[in-house]
Amino acid sequence: MTNAPIALNEAARRFELTVDGHVAYEEFERFPGGIAYLHTVVPPALEGRGIGSRLVKHALDYAAAEGLKVRPDCSFVKTYIDRHPEYQGLL
Template sequence: MTTITHHPERRRFETQIDGHTAYLSYEIVSDDVLDYDHTIVPSELGGRGLGKQLVKHALDYARANGKKVIPTCSFVAAIIDKTPEYQDLLV
């Protein structure tokens, strides 16, 4: 299991493995809306499913905190599209 940490001061969820950082960044649109705008996984960490783990962690965070999501990042949008239980989080 990968440890993912929320860094609200940097507006991102991230994990560090072998000196590389993968993250999902966001912008705060309003008190109850977050714009998930970038999912970045360095090539050194590719193929491990980290992007999907980051997105699911961020979506679970939104749900737990009563937030809706704008998936500006196409990867986030694709995960939501393929996962019916997250579609209620869309603005």
């Protein structure tokens, strides 16, 4: 796993993590009082390094810190929440 920072790119509506010249991201859409996580993208060159999980954890922690409800439209985000019950309260 990498310690590179995750950036909030509000214009592109996504959280981004750049590693070795590749950009992984969590795409989102805001709605009143909440945020929907739409799609998790990890380039093939970065797969198997825990980057998708790191992005999702960051996105969920962001929602919690901002007091937002989460709509997990992305199956990867839904599965992450199912495996980490501490995030169930965000739904």
